[in-house]
Amino acid sequence: GENVEQHPSTLSVQEGDSAVIKCTYSDSASNYFPWYKQELGKRPQLIIDIRSNVGEKKDQRIAVTLNKTAKHFSLHITETQPEDSAVYFCAASMGSYYGGSQGNLIFGKGTKLSVKP
Amino acid sequence: DSGVTQTPKHLITATGQRVTLRCSPRSGDLSVYWYQQSLDQGLQFLIQYYNGEERAKGNILERFSAQQFPDLHSELNLSSLELGDSALYFCASSVEGTLGEQYFGPGTRLTVT
Numbered sequence: 001g002e003n004v005e006q007h008p009s010t011l012s013v014q015e016g017d018s019a020v021i022k023c024t025y026s027d028s029a030s031n032y033f034p035w036y037k038q039e040l041g042k043r044p045q046l047i048i049d050i051r052s053n054v055g056e057k058k059d060q061r062i063a064v065t066l067n068k069t070a071k072h073f074s075l076h077i078t079e080t081q082p083e084d085s086a087v088y089f090c091a092a093s094m095g096s097y098y099g100g101s102q103g104n105l106i107f108g109k110g111t112k113l114s115v116k117p
Numbered sequence: 118d119s120g121v122t123q124t125p126k127h128l129i130t131a132t133g134q135r136v137t138l139r140c141s142p143r144s145g146d147l148s149v150y151w152y153q154q155s156l157d158q159g160l161q162f163l164i165q166y167y168n169g170e171e172r173a174k175g176n177i178l179e180r181f182s183a184q185q186f187p188d189l190h191s192e193l194n195l196s197s198l199e200l201g202d203s204a205l206y207f208c209a210s211s212v213e214g215t216l217g218e219q220y221f222g223p224g225t226r227l228t229v230t
Contacts, residue, residue: 032216043119043207043221044160051216089160095216102173103217104150107160 002027004092006108014116019080021111023090024072032095033066033073034105038087047088048075051095080115087112120144121210121222129228135196138225142189142210148172149191150211150219151183155204166191198229 003026013019025033031052036044050057050064050073057064061080066073077084091105120143130136142149151163153176162175166185177183180198185191195202205226209219 034218036221041226043223045119046218046220049218091160093217101217102165103148103211103219104162104165104173104175105152105160105217105219106162109159 002030002092002094002106004090004106004108006090006111008111009109010112010114012114012116013080015080015082017080019075019077019084019113019115021075021088021090021113022072023074023092023108024070025092025106026071027092027094028068028071029094030092030106032093032103033064034091034093035062035064035075036089036091036107038089038110040086044089077113080113082115082117085113085115119220119222121208121220123206123208123222123225125225126223127226127228129230130198131230132198132200134198134229135194136198136227138193138195138206138208138227140191140193140208140222142191142208143212143220145213146210147189147213148211149185149189150209151177151191151193152207152209152221153204154207154224155201160207163193195227200229203227203229 034049038044063076090108095103147168163177165173209221212218
């Protein structure tokens, strides 16, 4: 089955710096790669996602890149702010537009990001 | 607020007992997924239901079962509880017409003593 590896497990940056989190996946059939942000004791929140037919996607200070050949994808956060501090999870799934398909997410172990003011 | 609701927020029970966790998906979403989050195992997929039918199974123990009702709410039943079952249990629903964009509920924190 699918396996997702995530690095680093902890990341500390100064406010205003960039942060990069990397993930690799094992199953070339995976085609949907979301990123979630989770604050302590709260729900994972979807912050950005990318499909396998796209190489890069941006949303303000957040961007995700995907290299299908190498089977890895990365989250880039620019101009980090203290409120970016949280645990970030990458995930992979074999999604389908057909309702009811098996689109369960396989998660990486998470990266604890600390942004120091 | 994701639109996914879960009850109860917290549950404390003893080993050997049985509990039921409840989830209501976002309006219009037909798929419900259950995930377990523990400190040492991270976020693990348990089971998926779509429009009342089981669609996929992950690392779900035989002591655990789930169902989805005609109104699309889902329940996760955990029985013969062990200390190691203590965890956060999330449900998520996926948006129809997407590749599986999932939104998570607030979770139920289960503590087994």
